[in-house]
Amino acid sequence: MEKILAVYNSRFSNLHEIKISPLSRAYTFSDSVYEVIPFYNFELIAFDKHISRLRNSCNALNLVLDFKKTTKEILQLISESNLKNGYVYYQVSRGVDAIRSHIFNDNLSIETFGYVVEHVFKSQKLKVMLCEDLRWKRCDIKSTSLLGNVMSMNNAKKKACDEVIMHKENILTEGGASNLFFTDDKTVFTPSISTNILPGITRELLINEIKDAGIQVIEDEFNINDLKNAESIWLTSSTKGVAQVSDVFDLEVSLIEDHPLYLRCNKIFNEKFLGGC
Numbered sequence: 001m002e003k004i005l006a007v008y009n010s011r012f013s014n015l016h017e018i019k020i021s022p023l024s025r026a027y028t029f030s031d032s033v034y035e036v037i038p039f040y041n042f043e044l045i046a047f048d049k050h051i052s053r054l055r056n057s058c059n060a061l062n063l064v065l066d067f068k069k070t071t072k073e074i075l076q077l078i079s080e081s082n083l084k085n086g087y088v089y090y091q092v093s094r095g096v097d098a099i100r101s102h103i104f105n106d107n108l109s110i111e112t113f114g115y116v117v118e119h120v121f122k123s124q125k126l127k128v129m130l131c132e133d134l135r136w137k138r139c140d141i142k143s144t145s146l147l148g149n150v151m152s153m154n155n156a157k158k159k160a161c162d163e164v165i166m167h168k169e170n171i172l173t174e175g176g177a178s179n180l181f182f183t184d185d186k187t188v189f190t191p192s193i194s195t196n197i198l199p200g201i202t203r204e205l206l207i208n209e210i211k212d213a214g215i216q217v218i219e220d221e222f223n224i225n226d227l228k229n230a231e232s233i234w235l236t237s238s239t240k241g242v243a244q245v246s247d248v249f250d251l252e253v254s255l256i257e258d259h260p261l262y263l264r265c266n267k268i269f270n271e272k273f274l275g276g277c
């Protein structure tokens with residue numbers, strides 16, 4: 001089995017050697033939050049923003065994490081891995097119960113788990129499926145409770161799609177593991193931040209960079225009809241970067257492949273964060 005450097009409750013080892021209790025609340029209740037933190041050419045991308053989002057997720061669930069220790073562990077995972085490009089997955093759970101119980105004991109010790117893997121950051125073209133957003137009302141918390149996303153993305157896979165675009169009663173929210181952008185010939189549109197979407201770090205970095213370059217970005221509420229009129233659609237995430245959508249299953253859209261506005265924004269992002277790759 002491939003060796004993957006990991007850390008569980010501050011002890012470093014091979015990922016496949018870690019044993020956890022089935023009474024971990026991450027396992028029984030998804031009572032846990034996580035981050036995926038990318039690094040490129042040995043440099044972390046927007047590390048402070050990922051830590052700050054992890055802090056918000058922990059605060060929302062009253063998880064008291066030692067952020068100094070977590071930061072040290074993430075940096076150690078990257079330095080000991082010797083990987084040039086990749087990401088760290090880091091998860092924080094409330095801890096291990098004595099017996100499964102919805103109401104947790106205040107004395108539980110926080111349980112942390114992380115690993116580092118190689119990742120190739122490359123431009124992708126994604127086929128996506130439109131679907132109803134099945135999730136709860138706190139999608140702004142980066143919780144490991146992702147069954148709505150998992151169900152939708154696996155249904156999409158059956159239709160040979162790579163991702164989904166979700167909507168709540170016609171109002172567009174986000175991708176299954178990404179944020180949504182679309183454009184006309186000169187303006188970029190994206191659903192505004194709300195408790196219905198994850199405040200994506202890539203989303204924020206991209207918006208800041210392209211606005212600085214003079215491109216108009218409108219953050220608002222959008223519906224499926226708005227998407228039908230799009231000239232280009234993109235999905236953003238820490239591992240996908242800015243990925244263009246080539247086709248939307250079950251929706252009539254006339255997308256322009258390699259749309260000039262997409263190419264411009266993708267170039268701005270890649271030059272700033274991914275060495276222009």
Ligand SMILES: Cc1ncc(COP(=O)(O)O)c(C=O)c1O
Pocket residue numbers: 036149174175176177178179197198199200201202203236237238239
């Ligand atoms: C539901 C969801 N939305 C958006 C994103 C993008 O967030 P980020 O750019 O911080 O990776 C992700 C990332 O996995 C996600 O799972």
